[in-house]
Amino acid sequence: MAKYEQLASQIRHQIESGIWRAGEKMPSLRKQAEHAGMSLMTVMHAYQQLESQGWLVAHPRSGYTVAESIQMPSQPQNAAVETAEAVDINSFIFDVLQASRKPYMVNFAFAYPDPNLYPRHQVNKSLMHAARSMSVSNALDNLPPGNDSLRAMIAQRYAAKGISISPDEIVITAGALEALNLSLQAVTRPGDWVVVESPTFYGALQSLERLGLKALSVRTDARTGIDLNSLERAFQSHPVRACWLMTNHQNPLGFTLTEEKKRQLMTLLNKYQVALIEDDVYSELYGGTEQPLPAKTFDLHGNVMLCSSFSKSLVAGFRIGWVAAGKRALDIQKLQLMSTLTTSVPIQLALVDYLSTRNYEHHLRQLRRTLDRRKKAMCKLLAQTLPAEVEIIAGDGSYFVWLRLPETSDTMAIYVQALAAQITLAPGKMFSPGTQFNHCLRLNTSFELDERHTQAILQLSRIIQLHCRRD
Known part of the structure; x- marks a missing residue:
């Protein structure tokens, strides 16, 4: 395959993946050549091929755009790149963390492992x-x-x-x-x-x-x-x-x-x-x-x-x-x-x-085993009590789980209701300058599932169930 064909194939894949959207302007020939490490002629041939295949539209003196007529596959919930000219989130995060300081709260919003593990x-x-x-x-x-x-x-x-x-x-x-x-x-x-x-x-x-x-x-x-x-x-x-x-x-x-x-x-x-x-x-x-x-x-x-x-x-x-x-x-x-x-x-x-x-290494081995055991126990309880439409995302390591609720859900409302029940959690709004994760939340799994923490999870699951039914 010639170099220009390889570049054309790469750009087609990017368009199909939603990296370049319908009607959006493509990088200039010069910029694309610089980025791809290819000659201007190679890039021009690639763009011309994509134009002939209906992927791109040429505009005299203003370059190329992605064709409006392309039928794109459905995309993931968040866009490829989202911009925020100004970030304004500190006051909200401050409020969430302040609520977590209250000693009577069951603190699933806590950022650190259970202090008893140190x-x-x-x-x-x-x-x-x-x-x-x-x-x-x-x-x-x-x-x-x-x-x-x-x-x-x-x-x-x-x-x-x-x-x-x-x-x-x-x-x-x-x-x-x-x-x-x-x-x-x-x-x-x-x-x-x-x-x-x-x-x-x-x-x-x-x-x-x-x-x-x-x-x-x-x-x-x-x-x-x-x-x-x-x-x-x-x-x-x-x-x-x-x-x-x-x-x-x-x-x-x-x-x-x-x-x-x-x-x-x-x-x-x-x-x-x-x-x-x-x-x-x-x-x-x-x-x-x-x-x-x-x-x-x-x-x-x-x-x-x-x-x-x-x-x-x-x-x-x-x-x-x-x-x-x-x-x-x-x-x-x-x-x-x-x-x-x-x-x-x-x-x-x-x-x-x-x-x-x-013996720091001995402590780390014990800590990893305990965190792994507690995370698995928490995920098992969540899987048993949460609605089927809630996705539980738990990576291999650390001590957090990410819950993805139906997109119509509002975890800020769940957060407020959980606070009234003396439970803290980290709503998805904390993790983005936009609103695309307002149906998600994060929980700390490092605490032992004793009676108090188990009852808190059961209560939180009931709150989530009510919101999912309402949606």
Whole structure:
């Protein structure tokens, strides 16, 4: 097959997939040639072939559009790429999280694992040891990029998985969210476009709102992850500066990209010179026996900022995270000096003590087994009590399930009714700048299904049943 025929076939597939819609303008010959790495003549022949077959319409002096007459197959509920010139979601998320703080609530909206699963006594011993052994110079010794021993330990943990990350490119931060925010600041300016998944982690939307950035929400499948054809379309149609993605155990959907898809993602990012901010906070909480590798494993140009923390796997209250920042490590250190200045010195020292004297791997093995058991128990109970039309999406790992109700459902109404019953949940509105997930919700499965939590699930199922019948 000639090159122009290969390109024509690729564009036909993109049109059939809904990446280019009827009547929409195609990239110019020059831009398509640049993106495809082909000559102008090759692209022109491909466009002409598609025009002769009825896929494209030529417009003198204004290029090509997709033919209006094409009968498209039905598309998934969310569009290939959705734009948000301004993100305005923080106030709503604040209200949901504030409701979750009330001690009498059954908290299925909780963002962290059940606190009872953390090794509190061992961690507290390490904290006391760190406090006793702190020297006068510790404050200076632990300025950005952070404690040398802790950065070395993190690098060694990556090395054990076959990932070569130098301690020099690791910056210790006040939790993963600071790592993610600093990474975003390092590569964007207000008004820039940033790609997120659809749906995405609500913290990403809050960060975009705070920094005055524009969101490009790219179609994301609940099981296979972000659609790479749609992602390339976003790169072609907008000057994207960065992608904020979860490649392992994505929140809220739970998928993990295959290694092949991670390689393809990196190829695409390098082709369009777009930075990747990789949110990898759940990678230690994998299901099965093999820990998934981050996309940074396949980064050959230092263009990925890999962010993670100990908050989900060890103890939430410590608020210690890091970014393996590649070529931007120094930029992130400078930004940190202008914001938090440094991460808590006693906490850094406590983690050094814990990681060197306690059995972190043993704790992780127990944690993974418990989370897996509890998630399966929750999914079984949900399957027994929810209406058949509710889809239960539970990835392999982490501790969230995503419920997809009939599209006419309103999970905000369910959220309000559940609150009155002293149950919190995370409605789909939290995970998108638009309204396309207002019929979805997320639940935390990390809590033991004791009598209280079981009754709460039964009550929530009754509320959902009533709304499904009403719809």
